[in-house]
Amino acid sequence: MPLEILGPMVVVGIVGIALLLRYLGLAEPFQLTGEHTRTAWLREIPDDVPKQILIASNRENALLKLASGKLGLVHVMGADTMARYLTDATWQHADTALTLKLDDFAAPHFTIALAPQEQAKWASLRDAP
Amino acid sequence: MNGLSYPDVTTYAVPFFIGLILLELAWIVRKQRKNGYGGRYEMRDALTSLIMGAGSVIAGILLGFITYGFLMFLWRLTPLDLGTSVWVIALCFVLDDLRYYWVHRFGHRIRWVWASHVNHHSSQHYNLTTALRQTWTGTFTFMMIVRAPLILLGFHPAIVLFCGGMNLVYQFWIHTEAITRLPRWFESVMNTPSHHRVHHGRNPRYLDANYAGVFIIWDKMFGTFVPELDSEKPDYGLVHNIGTFNPLRVAFHEWVGIFKDVTQRGLTWRERLLYCFAPPGYSHDGSRDTSEAIKKKHLARHPEDADTVGFKDCGL
Numbered sequence: 001m002p003l004e005i006l007g008p009m010v011v012v013g014i015v016g017i018a019l020l021l022r023y024l025g026l027a028e029p030f031q032l033t034g035e036h037t038r039t040a041w042l043r044e045i046p047d048d049v050p051k052q053i054l055i056a057s058n059r060e061n062a063l064l065k066l067a068s069g070k071l072g073l074v075h076v077m078g079a080d081t082m083a084r085y086l087t088d089a090t091w092q093h094a095d096t097a098l099t100l101k102l103d104d105f106a107a108p109h110f111t112i113a114l115a116p117q118e119q120a121k122w123a124s125l126r127d128a129p
Numbered sequence: 130m131n132g133l134s135y136p137d138v139t140t141y142a143v144p145f146f147i148g149l150i151l152l153e154l155a156w157i158v159r160k161q162r163k164n165g166y167g168g169r170y171e172m173r174d175a176l177t178s179l180i181m182g183a184g185s186v187i188a189g190i191l192l193g194f195i196t197y198g199f200l201m202f203l204w205r206l207t208p209l210d211l212g213t214s215v216w217v218i219a220l221c222f223v224l225d226d227l228r229y230y231w232v233h234r235f236g237h238r239i240r241w242v243w244a245s246h247v248n249h250h251s252s253q254h255y256n257l258t259t260a261l262r263q264t265w266t267g268t269f270t271f272m273m274i275v276r277a278p279l280i281l282l283g284f285h286p287a288i289v290l291f292c293g294g295m296n297l298v299y300q301f302w303i304h305t306e307a308i309t310r311l312p313r314w315f316e317s318v319m320n321t322p323s324h325h326r327v328h329h330g331r332n333p334r335y336l337d338a339n340y341a342g343v344f345i346i347w348d349k350m351f352g353t354f355v356p357e358l359d360s361e362k363p364d365y366g367l368v369h370n371i372g373t374f375n376p377l378r379v380a381f382h383e384w385v386g387i388f389k390d391v392t393q394r395g396l397t398w399r400e401r402l403l404y405c406f407a408p409p410g411y412s413h414d415g416s417r418d419t420s421e422a423i424k425k426k427h428l429a430r431h432p433e434d435a436d437t438v439g440f441k442d443c444g445l
Contacts, residue, residue, distance in 0.1 A: 001140040010186070013147040014179045017258075018172055020151075024158060027172035044369055047426065075372055079171040080253040082370040105389075106382035107372025 029060050030076045037062040040074045040081035048072075054125055061112045063122050071126055073100065075110055082107065091126070093119055133213065135291035140186065142298045149302065150257045156307050157256075168256050168306035175258040177374045181248060182261030184376060192268040199273050200286035209283030218292065221284045222343075225292040228279060229342035232272045234353070237337055242270045243409045244383035251379055253366035255329050260304035265380045296342045300325075320345045323357045330363030333427035334439030336420040355439045368410070368423060 021027060032040070037053050041064055050072070052065040063086075064072040071086040084107055092099040098119050101109045114122065153168065160167040211217045236246035245264045252259045279289050303325040311321050320341040328339040338355035341348050348354035357363065371382060390404040390412075400413040410419035418426065424440060434440050 001137070001143070006140055006143060006186075009143060009147075010183050013143070014176065014183065017147070017150060017154075017179065018176045020154070021170055021172040021175055024154075024170075026170050043364065046430065077253065077370065077372065078173045078374070079169060080174075080366070080370070082372045084369075084372065104372070105385040106378060108378070110372070 026079075028079075030079050030081065031059040032062050032074065032076060032081070033059075036081075037064065037074045041066075041072060041083045043081075044083040045072070045085075052125060052128075054121055056112055056114055057118060058113050061110065063125055065125055065128065069129075073110065075107075086126075091123070093123075098122060133285050133287040135287050138291065138294040138298050142301070146257070146261065146301060153257050153305055153307055160307075166306075169254050170256055170258070171254060173374045174252055174254050175256070177376055177379060178252055178254075178258040178262035180376045181265070181379060182258075182263055184265050184380065185261075185263035188265040188268070195268050196273040196276075197286065197290070200276060200280050200289065203277055203280040204286050207281045207283060209281070210285070211283035213285065213288065217284070218288055221279065221288050222292040222295060224279055224284075225276075225289060226296055226341075226343045227347060228275050229293070229296055230340050230347040230351070232275050233340040233342065234351075235272065235275075236270075237340065238408050239406055240383070240387060240409050240411065241405050242272060244387055245270045247367070247383045247409075248379045250329060250367055251371050253370060255304060255306055255326060255363070255365045257301065257304055259329070259365075260301045262379075266384065299343045304329075316345075318344060318346060324348075324354075326363045326365075327355050327357045329365050331366050331368055332361060332364050332439075333420075333424045334358075334361060334434070334437075335363055336368075336423060336439075338439060358438065368418075368420075 030036075032055050034053055034055065037055060038050050041048075041050050048070065049067045050064045051067055053062055054064075055062045060076040062074045064074065066072050071089075072083060073086050073089075074081055074083050084102060084104065086100060086102070088103055090101040092101065096113060096115065097111050098114045099109055099111045154170055157168045157170060211220075232242075233246075236242045245266045248264055249259075249262050252262055276289055276293075280286055300320070303320055303322045305322050306326065308322040310316060310323050311319075315321065316323065320339075320343055324339045324341065324345050327335045330336075335355060338353055339345070339348050340353055345354065371379065373379065373382075387405060391401045396404075396413060403411055403413070408419045408421075410417050410422065428435050428440060
């Protein structure tokens, strides 16, 4: 197929499908609850059970203290979730957000909307023995 | 016969891909309004898949000459020429599907090849856009070598590439949850949505199963067939799902992972090679799990699953 036909067809197709999905309400992020968070963690790392869970107020991220003593993050990915240990993560605090940086090309950083009080709670869970 | 050419069926199929995606989406929305379930769509996931598909076409245009040049080099070497009859094309299609089975199996069992194929499995959805989440880096796996026997047997490179394109077009429609099961005779011979859902499942039971492209018989012949169980719905995605919708990260994350692993300090050369070519999940210190280890750990937690489908010969 000539590129001058294929190119515009692909661009219009991609943009059109994306706009249609947005119009249909299929762009709303999943909202975490405590049970969802626990299930989402165990779905990826079944050997390390969550002991404590702190869910961000926008319900798109949760900090977990695990049975191993390590920290974990459950992050909403569209309609789904992913889980990562935060063992070597760098924490960067700002006024309204916390940024977690990981040495992971497939999950490099997460900017999490957190009020200062929430950030203090997350830091407290991080530093708890 | 060096100037032989066939249409690039994957690009001609683009309007049908778009049309069927819209049809599947309409069906899912209608079904869900009736409180049913026939699949899921999410905007960013679908957008990433579609961009990966477009990028794959661009990569093919930019790098396709490498594979084509290699196949034409072999074609000049071989004294055999089977011609261009319909029966030769049909035979080539079947043999090319066997070629696809092995390339696909290597794609899940050799990390170097997995680095290219992983992006196809990186969506947590299973819909027709997932079919288009294709690799940009397939050329660098050098799996074009597996096509060499076909060329040396006398199948013209243009026929082999045409059959490969037809194979990919066939596989588009099986990436759906809208179709549950097809007639038994069809399910027993052909790759179907049900069989391929198993292949995309990250459930321990479904790992490393159903590599078929068009004919499921290869999995049955080589012992990798696992049927979809009504009692265990496939959970789609990767064992450890990625945390990005950025197409560049989706395309290259496993290659970056290989580079980081290989360049670690203090490894032997054997360990560095194993990080490239051992099954995904290999680690020199045992800190990660291969699919075999994941299955064994699952059986330790769920011994009742031992010797059930997907867990035969797991060593427990």
